[in-house]
Amino acid sequence: MPDRSITVGIICGGPSPEASVSRLSAGRISSPLAKNYKKVVTLELDEMLPANLTFHQVDVVFPVAHGPMGEDGCLQGLLEIMGIPYVGSTVLGSACALDKVTTKRILQAAGIPMAKDCVMSHRDPLNRSVSQCIDTLGEKVIIKPVAQGSGIGIQFAQGEEELTECLRSGFEKDERLLVETFIHGKEVTAGVLELDTTQVLSTTEIITPDNAWYDYTHRYTPGLSEHIIPARITDYQRRRVQEIALQAHQLVRCRDISRSDFIVPASGEPIFSEINNLPGMTPTSLFPDGARHAGIEFEELICRLIDNAMLRKEKTLNKNDYWPTPELNVPLQ
Template identity: 70%
Template sequence: MKDKKNTTIAIVCGGPSPEARVSRLSAGRITPPLEKHYGNVVTLELDAALPANLLTHQVDVVFPVAHGPMGEDGCLQGMLEVMGIPYIGSGVLASACALDKVATKRILHHGGVPLAKDCLVSSAEPIKTSVEKCLDTLGERVVIKPFAQGSGIGVQFAEGKKELIERLTEGFEKDHLLLIEEFIQGREVTAGILDLERTHVLPVIEIITPNNAWYDYTHRYTPGLSEHIIPAGISDQQKQRVQEIALQAHQLIRCRDISRSDFIVPENGEPIFSEINNLPGMTPTSLFPDGAKHAGIEFEKLICGLVDQALERGKNSFSGDNYWPIPELNLSAHLDS
């Protein structure tokens, strides 16, 4: 491996996603431990100038913290694959599937993962048709979600026909397709998976908000507006099941390095999988670093371990020269004809 003092790490953040500002908080938090151990750390924006900037800085490895579309959905990852630059986190396919809530649910459904019932609705259909379909399938209380956003962005709740019409009308102003799920009453918990030397299934964390408020964007990133309870206040059997499903989701989606799965856990019964985050945040209020810390993995070890692992992985990147031998073709005959 290249000497750490001669290694250049690019932290990639920002971009067109609504989570751009939060991603810059993650970038600020991981910068100090990286600067402590590596020779050169640069922070780059996810924009049209990124490829040129990566080449200018002769970047050895990328630590992506650009959440949401473009940064977390396989676009950034595909660009880095083409450029031959190793990076932390899931590859192209896993990233694309993980950010798409519908793709995630369809994959996990075939794996037997417990999921909320859902309907897909389109702005191309009459709203009345969508509303009737949802009420018939899911009942009066529902959750409305954009297909491909994180951090609770765009999530709405509705009860009854009137509210559902209002929420869908509002939702279709931003997205043409929406995922509607049955509302499940229960505790909000999460569990992370960390592939570092071996696969760690991190402790289950319960998320508590003042007055049982929805754990929305504001509560996620405002210090003091949420509390992380470890261990979660659910039964040992439920905790074990959450960890089993989190690992199963990580493997079925084919995530790499890190992921975090969210659940709703009813008072009695099986935890219900909600969504998977294939590039968990690293902000001061983020859940994944808390889970790692309670598993005995301090933040500095977490961040640097992921970088070293990606660097090592880069040494064994795909090369067509060492792949299956391809027979030589005589193309001259076709050219001559």
């Protein structure tokens, strides 16, 4: 039986543009966790976090701090150093997953279908970057920040003039930008959940009013998006989305939970877009819907993730059981 007489720390906020959304996730999971565990504290991702974790004697952490610092391995590294188990991917998996370029290069080596891309730097002459993108990708492209989530900073451009302006404005915020060929298709996602076993959740199709881009506003405003489960794509495409979601989860070294996004054209292969290694838990988030469709209600989902993380604490590496190292006869300086 899992130990429920523990203190659970929910970590949210931080310097990321997604800080306010992460606080929505924290608010949603705090009440169900409080029903099941002795003590639940919500902590801000700031310079006081180590002291607060120690003060509250936190036994396990459920991080919901999205974006840089919370989802890129920085928070995970702190928790590893402090010896506190946590829900979600390790330092390596988090760092790889949040960086879209790193994710793409890992998955490209495995032959996973994805859009052709160019990675642009603010150091390069702008006119040369524009020419390279159009020559390589065509006239219609999508421009993405390399390490942001929730659709933040996404721009669309068609032709030289629009692309020039989008790159110029993008470089005011980020030093590198990922530019991809624009692909027409349905927006589809599938989650992976590791508990007693690893399961791929059903495909979810995302619908927005007037076929609007699934941007930050549409993601988090109730009523501005609809989730259709299973997605209205062919059986072959559904199977491929789930296969690739599992591959991505494993190759990028995610743990516990992840959600992979795709553009699925009218026919042919689904095109992998990106992986989210710490899916949101807000009222409009996709991952909880996928879990519910699999028969796992929200409260059960988050409690089982906590219990699973606590089990890892019992398996902490004992250096005495690891590879032996010879004693060095080196005088101390």
